[in-house]
Amino acid sequence: MMLSFTLNGQGVRLDTALDKRVVDLLRELQALDVKEGCGTGECGACSVLLDGVHRLSCLMLAAQLQGRELTTAAGLGSASAPHPIQRAFAEHGAVQCGFCSPGMTIAASALLAQNPDPTRDEVRRALSGNLCRCTGYVKIVDAVRAAAKELGDAPSDAPSAAPDDETAGARGKP
Amino acid sequence: MVANPSGILSPPRHDALSKAVGAERFAADLAPEGCLHAGAFRPGALLGIAHGRVRGVDAAAALAVPGVLRVLTAADVPGTNLQGIIHKDQPVLCGEVIRHAGDPVALVLATSAEALRAGLAALRADIEPLPGVFDPEAALKKDAPLVHQGRKGGNLLLGAVIEKGDARTALRSAPRVVRGEFSTPVQEHAFLETQCGVAQLLPDGTLDMTVSTQAPFRDRFEIGQALGLDPLRIRVRAPHLGGGFGGKDGATVQCLLGLAALNASGRPVRMAWDREESILAGYKRHAVRLRCALGADADGTLLAFTCRAFYDTGPYAHLGGEVMELGLEHAAGPYRIPHTRIEGRCVYTNNPIAGAFRGFGVAQVSPAFEGLLDELAEQLGLDPLELRRRNALTRGDVNCAGVRLDSSVHLVECLDTLAAHPLWLGREAWQAEAPACTRRGVGLAAVFNGMGYGRGLPDMAIAKVELTEAGDFLVYSGVADMGQGNSSAFALLAAQELNQPPGAVRLLQPDTALCHPSGSSSAGRTTYTFGNALLKACAAMRDKLLARAAMPLLRDTLEGLELVAGAVRHAATGKTLPLAVLARYLSRDDRICVADFLMPVAQDPPDTGRAFPIGFPHLFFAYAAHLARIEVDELTGRVRVCDYLAITDGGRVLDRSCFDQQAQGGVAQGIGFALIEDFQLRQGLIRSRDLSTYLIPTALDVPDTLSLAVEGDEDTGPRGLKGVGEVGLNGPAPAMAAALHRATGVRLRHLPFTPERVLAALKQRKTPSRRRA
Numbered sequence: 022m023m024l025s026f027t028l029n030g031q032g033v034r035l036d037t038a039l040d041k042r043v044v045d046l047l048r049e050l051q052a053l054d055v056k057e058g059c060g061t062g063e064c065g066a067c068s069v070l071l072d073g074v075h076r077l078s079c080l081m082l083a084a085q086l087q088g089r090e091l092t093t094a095a096g097l098g099s100a101s102a103p104h105p106i107q108r109a110f111a112e113h114g115a116v117q118c119g120f121c122s123p124g125m126t127i128a129a130s131a132l133l134a135q136n137p138d139p140t141r142d143e144v145r146r147a148l149s150g151n152l153c154r155c156t157g158y159v160k161i162v163d164a165v166r167a168a169a170k171e172l173g174d175a176p177s178d179a180p181s182a183a184p185d186d187e188t189a190g191a192r193g194k195p
Numbered sequence: 196m197v198a199n200p201s202g203i204l205s206p207p208r209h210d211a212l213s214k215a216v217g218a219e220r221f222a223a224d225l226a227p228e229g230c231l232h233a234g235a236f237r238p239g240a241l242l243g244i245a246h247g248r249v250r251g252v253d254a255a256a257a258l259a260v261p262g263v264l265r266v267l268t269a270a271d272v273p274g275t276n277l278q279g280i281i282h283k284d285q286p287v288l289c290g291e292v293i294r295h296a297g298d299p300v301a302l303v304l305a306t307s308a309e310a311l312r313a314g315l316a317a318l319r320a321d322i323e324p325l326p327g328v329f330d331p332e333a334a335l336k337k338d339a340p341l342v343h344q345g346r347k348g349g350n351l352l353l354g355a356v357i358e359k360g361d362a363r364t365a366l367r368s369a370p371r372v373v374r375g376e377f378s379t380p381v382q383e384h385a386f387l388e389t390q391c392g393v394a395q396l397l398p399d400g401t402l403d404m405t406v407s408t409q410a411p412f413r414d415r416f417e418i419g420q421a422l423g424l425d426p427l428r429i430r431v432r433a434p435h436l437g438g439g440f441g442g443k444d445g446a447t448v449q450c451l452l453g454l455a456a457l458n459a460s461g462r463p464v465r466m467a468w469d470r471e472e473s474i475l476a477g478y479k480r481h482a483v484r485l486r487c488a489l490g491a492d493a494d495g496t497l498l499a500f501t502c503r504a505f506y507d508t509g510p511y512a513h514l515g516g517e518v519m520e521l522g523l524e525h526a527a528g529p530y531r532i533p534h535t536r537i538e539g540r541c542v543y544t545n546n547p548i549a550g551a552f553r554g555f556g557v558a559q560v561s562p563a564f565e566g567l568l569d570e571l572a573e574q575l576g577l578d579p580l581e582l583r584r585r586n587a588l589t590r591g592d593v594n595c596a597g598v599r600l601d602s603s604v605h606l607v608e609c610l611d612t613l614a615a616h617p618l619w620l621g622r623e624a625w626q627a628e629a630p631a632c633t634r635r636g637v638g639l640a641a642v643f644n645g646m647g648y649g650r651g652l653p654d655m656a657i658a659k660v661e662l663t664e665a666g667d668f669l670v671y672s673g674v675a676d677m678g679q680g681n682s683s684a685f686a687l688l689a690a691q692e693l694n695q696p697p698g699a700v701r702l703l704q705p706d707t708a709l710c711h712p713s714g715s716s717s718a719g720r721t722t723y724t725f726g727n728a729l730l731k732a733c734a735a736m737r738d739k740l741l742a743r744a745a746m747p748l749l750r751d752t753l754e755g756l757e758l759v760a761g762a763v764r765h766a767a768t769g770k771t772l773p774l775a776v777l778a779r780y781l782s783r784d785d786r787i788c789v790a791d792f793l794m795p796v797a798q799d800p801p802d803t804g805r806a807f808p809i810g811f812p813h814l815f816f817a818y819a820a821h822l823a824r825i826e827v828d829e830l831t832g833r834v835r836v837c838d839y840l841a842i843t844d845g846g847r848v849l850d851r852s853c854f855d856q857q858a859q860g861g862v863a864q865g866i867g868f869a870l871i872e873d874f875q876l877r878q879g880l881i882r883s884r885d886l887s888t889y890l891i892p893t894a895l896d897v898p899d900t901l902s903l904a905v906e907g908d909e910d911t912g913p914r915g916l917k918g919v920g921e922v923g924l925n926g927p928a929p930a931m932a933a934a935l936h937r938a939t940g941v942r943l944r945h946l947p948f949t950p951e952r953v954l955a956a957l958k959q960r961k962t963p964s965r966r967r968a
Contacts, residue, residue: 045308053224054217056437058387059470063886066387094217103216111211114852117860118678119214120223120387120437126215145894152886154385154438155678156856157863158894 026086028052029096039084043069046083047093054094054123058152065151068124069093075131077150094123097130105175106130106168115164117155125151129165137173141166208683208853209697210435210676221437222407223467225393230463231264231304232311233455235288238320239296240475245879246327246340246545247293249320252301256317262310265458266318267302272454274423280413280445281809282352282512284343285548287421287450293322294342294510295545296880297476304455304464329879331484331505331542342510342543350543352508353516355806357523359597360534365499369490373570377487377563377944379928381507381874382480382552382867383883385891386677388437390447390477391467394456402453405432409444409675410715411705421450422457429453433705439677440864441551442478444717445513471884478550479874481518481541482507483559485526489567495577497586499534500527500595504560506541509548515541518549520810521645522556527595528564529606529643529818530586535595545879551717553861554924557644558868565640565929566944569936579933580619583641583820584610597801598812603909603917605844606641609820612842612905613639618822619840625824626937634827635837638933641820642925645813646719646918647794652809654720654794657711658728660689660736662786666761666775667699668736670729673713674721675705679920680853681721687850688726688913692733694758711789719817719918722849724794726913731790739788743781744772795911815909817919818844821862821926825934832954834870834935839900841923847915848904854919858902861923867892869928873947 025034028050037046044067047055058066060079067078070092071085098104106126109115116122125148132139132147139147144165145158153161213219236252239245254266269276269290276290277283289298300320305311326340333339334350342350366372392406402424408414411431419426436443448466455464468476485504491497504522508515519541526537552558572579588594590604613619622637629635648654659671670689676682682702690700703709713725741756744763748770750756755766762771778786797814804811824838841858848854871890875882883889908915928946936942941956 048226053220056217056223056387058389059886061470061885061887064387094215098216100212100216100218103212107212107215110215111207114208114211114856116208116211116214117680117856118387118436118438119210119219120221120678122215123217141899149893149895152385152387152891152893154387154440154864154891155860157859157861157892157897157900159859159899160852160856162894162899 024083024087026088027090029092037083039082041083043078043081043083043086047078052093052095056120056123058120065128066121066124068127068151070127070131073134075128094126097126105171106133106165109164109168109171113164113167114160115156121151121153125153125161129168132165133169133172138169208680209686209702210683219435221388222405222434223388223391223437225405226465227393227463230393230465231306231459232308233452233464233466234303234311234315235299235451236301236303236315236318236320237297237299237475238322239293239298240880242322243880244293244322244324245296246325247322248325249289249291249293249300250323251321253319254301256319257303257314260310260313260317262306263303263314264306265304267454267458268300272422274421276421278417278421278446278450279512280417280514281516283420285511287454295547297547299451302451302455304459327545327879329544329546331507331540331544334542334544335540342545352512352541352543353519353806354540355519355523355804357537357596357804358535359595359801359803362499362501362534362536365534366488366490366501369498370493371571371574372488372490373567373574374488375567375944376484377566378484379482379559379562379946381482381547381876382872383474383874383889384440384442384477384552385886385889386438386440386442389468389470389473390443392448392452393463393465394452395463396456396459396461398461400428402429402456404430404449404452405434406449407436407443408433408449409436409439409677409717411675411707412712413715414446414449415707417446418449418453422453430708433675435704436675436677439716440553441555441717443677444551444715445478447477470886474884474889475881478513478548480552481515481549481556481559483522485560485563487563487567489571491571493575495575495582495585497530497532500532502526502537504539506539507544507546507549508541509544509546511548513548513550515549517810518551518556520556520807522560524596524645524812525557525643526560526564528568529588529641530595531588531592532595546876547881553864554644554921555718558865558925558928561640561642561925562928562932562946566932566942569933570942580610580614580639587641596812597803598797598814602815603846603907604818605905605907606643606818608905609818609842609844610641612903613820613822613840616840618824618838629826632829634829634938635825636827636934636936636938637822637824638930638937639820639822640926640929640933642922643816643818644719644922644925646723646815646817647813648718648720649810649813650796650800651811654714654724655791656713656725656728657789657791658725658732659711659787659789660729660732662736662740662774662778664778666773666778667701668693668695670700670702671710672702672705672725673710674725675716677716679857681716681725684722684726684849684853685729688729689733692730693737694760696760699761719920720794722916723912723918724792728790728792730913731792732788735790736788740777744777747772747777747780815917817917817922819922819926821930823927823930823934825931825938827935827938827953829957832950832957834948834953836866836898839898841900841926842903842905843919843922844905844907845919846909846912846917847906849914849916854904855902857919858923859900861921862900862927863892863897865924865927866897868924869931869946870948871896873949
């Protein structure tokens with residue numbers, strides 16, 4: 022069946038089984054920043070934004086993407102033009118093995134879109150569906166709070182950090 | 196909640212940004228065009244059999260699945276069909292007997308992941324159940340079923356004693372004695388990247404593999420022996436690991452994947468375990484039971500310690516003996532005790548395979564020695580911190596295994612820092628302010644963890660650094676980075692030693708074809724051992740470049756030449772020669788420097804621990820003092836960790852951010868071990884088979900752990916550092932037990948301290964007439 026959706030700002034149209042898991046579909050499309058850690062919706066490594074809402078791609082089927090906008094960590098930013106959340110993760114020691122990082126930054130971006138100035142407890146609650154086995158979470162919370170501060174200091178009408186349109190969309194209310 | 200001191204910002208790890216944006220490529224991300232998919236058939240779990248005789252495998256239906264190419268069994272394995280790091284006793288594919296529920300009996304090759312799943316589902320095995328043995332002490336009984344039929348020694352893998360003085364006599368005459376039985380459970384590594392890799396048999400006969408592994412060089416020999424291949428024709432690459440913690444030390448997918456590649460007509464093959472297979476077949480932390488006694492003078496001077504420990508290694512040796520060695524060597528704690536007798540037995544059972552896990556054998560004994568120390572303090576009416584300070588090891592002391600500590604020891608400073616900290620000073624007031632239906636407790640623990648392989652096994656690394664044609668430097672890492680940040684530390688050390696900006700040093704992850712064997716990424720050794728070798732290689736590189744620059748700079752002595760950013764400079768004249776130009780004068784061979792380093796070992800080792808030809812004893816240790824503040828819900832038994840303080844002696848700190856990561860991450864795993872992670876086993880069958888039943892800490896389960904460093908140089912370490920990766924895991928369990936005792940009045944000695952157990956303890960306290968749980 023033909024399926025059309027937007028992946029990190031790029032239109033995608035392909036023939037695929039509609040009952041394929043989204044995580045598998047994305048990885049076949051070389052969106053390898055989307056990781057699979059458990060396949061049962063427990064670890065959050067496969068987190069994506071669907072029309073700006075945090076979802077787990079291992080629990081979604083391809084058909085659910087029809088006509089939607091999907092954002093992965095690579096859609097937030099890149100090493101040469103990182104999103105403030107990604108830069109904060111690197112600068113605040115929030116990355117160790119790095120396998121949870123793409124999903125963790127996606128969860129953080131969904132949080133900051135809804136709550137631009139979360140407390141540490143609010144950050145912890147928002148990230149509690151994303152497992153990290155390395156860091157003990159302290160520096161992840163540090164990083165999200167630092168990113169919130171940076172994003173909050175930026176002019177609100179022109180988020181300079183957003184690399185492209187769909188990220189700005191991701192930051193809006195779902 | 197106590198905030199961490201902000202403003203301590205180290206330069207970011209060189210791998211951090213590429214990982215944060217999802218650009219780093221792990222072994223799990225490799226799926227070469229046209230690759231086949233391989234998967235193991237593990238019928239024990241399906242049939243509910245942990246020990247059984249393999250009567251047959253029916254592959255007909257599986258082979259009829261479109262896309263299934265091959266079904267291989269033990270008969271198809273060339274070589275010994277036995278893997279293992281020291282003892283080779285684990286079949287790659289089981290032909291006669293399965294010894295635990297995750298043992299594989301067949302390997303399926305298919306053209307797609309879907310076909311592989313269908314093929315595995317269509318396979319049938321006829322397994323005749325055999326009586327199993329699931330408890331290490333029961334396994335030592337005369338009539339116990341044997342895990343390995345005909346094995347000399349029966350189910351006892353290794354029995355050992357570490358002894359100093361005459362502990363039994365000293366204990367009999369000690370004015371105060373405390374005793375207890377303690378146990379710690381299986382723990383799952385739960386790294387987010389499960390075991391995985393790709394392999395291909397190249398036309399020249401090379402088996403080319405990229406695997407999520409902690410020991411790429413050793414893997415070649417394990418694979419080579421099991422599959423009858425020349426290890427030198429096996430190439431293993433180890434990209435960044437998505438976590439390891441010990442669970443990827445030793446072959447996981449390697450031998451199965453190699454076997455698949457040998458049968459794939461030259462096509463690449465991918466194998467990636469899903470989470471359930473990872474839990475079913477992966478290595479675990481050894482469950483341990485130990486009975487100990489501690490004797491002291493009335494003033495709290497420790498006199499004697501005895502201990503009998505049972506390590507459940509599961510059906511295969513893996514690193515069981517070595518894990519127990521560490522445990523026994525640490526069993527009496529970081530204290531001066533003149534008389535010790537520590538016995539251990541590492542025993543085969545039909546439980547899941549146990550192996551290396553951060554805190555390697557030591558996390559299992561820490562709750563025991565610290566638990567007894569707390570009980571002693573209570574009996575003597577002494578402050579538990581003061582009791583520890585009085586007995587804490589210092590440099591030059593002989594430790595409980597009989598080793599004189601000619602190495603850095605700063606445990607007393609850790610305890611002093613804890614004693615002066617507001618979280619400790621304010622404990623009574625904080626405990627008194629417990630909200631309704633809540634009890635509060637503050638507990639502490641002093642812990643340590645040996646670094647390196649110990650005597651009998653050279654702990655060596657060989658570093659290679661190259662001046663590239665472009666004039667920057669490439670470090671060839673010989674030890675894998677499983678996330679702990681050693682490769683970032685290597686880049687930093689090399690940049691410092693070569694006087695270059697950080698961006699001028701790149702790092703190649705281990706590749707057995709290009710790098711030099713440097714041992715496993717384990718034992719808190721990587722940055723110490725490889726770092727030392729790297730500093731030597733960089734120093735040699737600096738000297739060489741100055742010498743080679745003399746000609747183009749027309750200097751007839753090397754005096755006044757110095758290596759500066761991107762160039763060699765003559766200080767007096769200010770003349771510089773860019774490294775990119777200098778590189779053009781040199782052959783590739785001349786642009787490379789290689790140096791090795793061998794970790795020093797204890798001189799005059801004690802005449803004990805003779806059952807451990809490998810690994811006993813250690814000379815270097817990291818030390819730590821931990822404090823936990825917890826709240827216990829009286830209605831549910833739930834424990835909330837409010838604050839956690841980890842004060843660590845890891846020598847001089849090279850990178851503060853990485854140092855804190857190790858402390859905070861180790862503590863989080865330790866809190867999981869102590870409170871949350873409840874590995875459920877019944878008759879060898881795993882009942883916590885995924886991450887919805889085997890829970891690990893989320894961001895809501897651990898506090899903002901405060902990490903403090905006590906910095907004292909370890910003179911032999913690179914820039915004075917010691918390995919710091921393991922010690923953090925050893926503290927939370929004893930600190931939780933102490934805090935729980937303070938909160939509830941009950942001493943819990945069997946991990947994990949789940950709400951059920953805590954609630955039972957609270958009830959037991961309220962109705963003391965009831966039988967003790």
